[in-house]
Amino acid sequence: METFQAAARISTGVEGLDRMLNGGLIPGRSYLVKGAPGTGKTTLAMHFAMAGVSNGENVLFVTLEEPLDNLRADMLKLGFNVDDPRLEIIDATPASDNYVLLEDYFESFAKSLERLTDTIKQRMAIKRYSRIVVDPITILKLASGNEMDYRKSFLSFVKSMMKMKVTVLLTSELQRTDVEEYIVGGIIELRNFEIDGFMVRGIKITKFRGSDFDKALRPYEISDRGIVVYTDKVVNPAKSLPL
Numbered sequence: 001m002e003t004f005q006a007a008a009r010i011s012t013g014v015e016g017l018d019r020m021l022n023g024g025l026i027p028g029r030s031y032l033v034k035g036a037p038g039t040g041k042t043t044l045a046m047h048f049a050m051a052g053v054s055n056g057e058n059v060l061f062v063t064l065e066e067p068l069d070n071l072r073a074d075m076l077k078l079g080f081n082v083d084d085p086r087l088e089i090i091d092a093t094p095a096s097d098n099y100v101l102l103e104d105y106f107e108s109f110a111k112s113l114e115r116l117t118d119t120i121k122q123r124m125a126i127k128r129y130s131r132i133v134v135d136p137i138t139i140l141k142l143a144s145g146n147e148m149d150y151r152k153s154f155l156s157f158v159k160s161m162m163k164m165k166v167t168v169l170l171t172s173e174l175q176r177t178d179v180e181e182y183i184v185g186g187i188i189e190l191r192n193f194e195i196d197g198f199m200v201r202g203i204k205i206t207k208f209r210g211s212d213f214d215k216a217l218r219p220y221e222i223s224d225r226g227i228v229v230y231t232d233k234v235v236n237p238a239k240s241l242p243l
């Protein structure tokens with residue numbers, strides 16, 4: 001007999017990844033997707049966002065690297081309905097008016113992340129979003145002058161999001177992320193390898209608080225259907241050269 005109530009799960013939008021997560025993400029927490037450029041972080045973030053939209057949820061997508069037009073074009077290619085009113089995209093890329101670093105480029109990351117946190121809170125006061133994407137947080141961290149300020153504001157960001165009971169997906173290109181890893185509820189890593197002269201993509205969950213999960217490095221592909229994870233196969237990095 002089950003003696004505990006299994007936590008409800010929400011879909012990442014990628015079936016195989018949901019299986020690796022024992023059913024999906026635990027809502028109301030923040031998650032980090034780590035991977036080098038080109039590994040598919042933005043694509044995974046789009047799956048996560050659109051899974052919310054097709055579930056009838058309101059979703060806020062903050063883009064800091066891919067300009068709005070590119071993001072929309074990529075989403076359209078994957079067959080997502082970018083005009084669904086449940087999806088709101090904030091363009092905070094360098095060329096846009098919302099660029100969070102532009103005015104005080106030499107000031108700390110803390111202030112920028114605080115501004116982002118405030119912006120999200122303001123939007124939440126108008127409309128209840130249940131999923132938020134920030135893709136990627138890398139640029140904010142790189143602009144940070146002060147490690148302590150950065151840690152404080154990151155912690156405060158995650159706490160604010162938890163208070164609002166929103167599920168957050170953050171992406172990062174940095175190999176070494178420190179404070180984020182302790183604070184988030186889960187980490188999904190996307191890795192590229194070279195095996196026998198071919199590029200092989202591998203996905204691995206390295207942390208998932210409050211749940212068991214698939215510990216294997218599973219192969220995945222990106223195609224015009226988006227990300228497909230093969231949970232019946234394993235990538236053997238011992239045979240590979242790191243890319």
Ligand SMILES: Nc1ncnc2c1ncn2[C@@H]1O[C@H](COP(=O)(O)OP(=O)(O)O)[C@@H](O)[C@H]1O
Pocket residue numbers: 035036037038039040041042043044222223224225
């Ligand atoms: N239709 C497609 N077929 C094959 N690969 C694709 C397709 N669309 C995108 N990709 C691949 O997806 C990757 C880009 O994914 P993206 O989510 O932008 O990565 P990241 O955000 O980690 O930089 C690229 O390596 C690109 O080759």
Ligand SMILES: [Mg+2]
Pocket residue numbers: 041042043065066135
């Ligand atoms: Mg990206």
